[in-house]
Amino acid sequence: MGTSNGSFLDQRLDADALPLAVGDFLMLAAVLTIGFINHNGVDQIFDDPTGWILTLVPFLLGWGIFGVLIGAYSAGAAETAKASIPLTIRGWIPGAILGLGLRASPLFEGGFAWIFAAVILATGMLALVAWRWLFFKIIG
Template identity: 35%
Template structure:
């Protein structure tokens, strides 16, 4: 984790800005996977728990890599260049971690090779655009 959070109070570490960014990150990743779920003729409203199963590995992968990359440190998310670089790196790692978790015995699924490219590519587009917009707005 970034040194940005060391020695600060919980209210500073968990600021509205950071929590808002984390919430939109979660919605972006979950939305991306849900779109794929819908695209494959599944109905998340008919089976909400079934819809959570493909989302969970990618949220876990994103959470781990985003925290390790320091994506919730203000000096990272408020700087467009850093935001793009760190988000791209974190998502590539997070998507791969999600794919590894998804292929474990804990989850049904796995994925054929094209799925790996699709989830990584579309995730890059969605998250990098979102994080770039945040960085530019905070500049």
């Protein structure tokens, strides 16, 4: 009757979704890097790589946790855009909120601003949805 953690994760992680995971994390890293460059200049990536990485971590962590919990890397998500994109949206919203919360905490720099919350929610979602749509257009 009861389920173990292994079966819970087995239902949410499928090897066929690995290309989606790689693309998701690359797209989010790209969006966040573009924002970092727009605010700090490209030289800051090389002058302060730790600051750049710490800009990425809260949101990649948030997406990683909620993407898995929601099932964005499940067998169904790896089959069609129709299944994958809604899972992506449902995972990104709490993932971004967790990222924003981490950014507002003493653990990370950046603080919280409503405009940034709106921008990261929208641009992150757009990047993830566009990537997944393109992925399924290409692979058929």
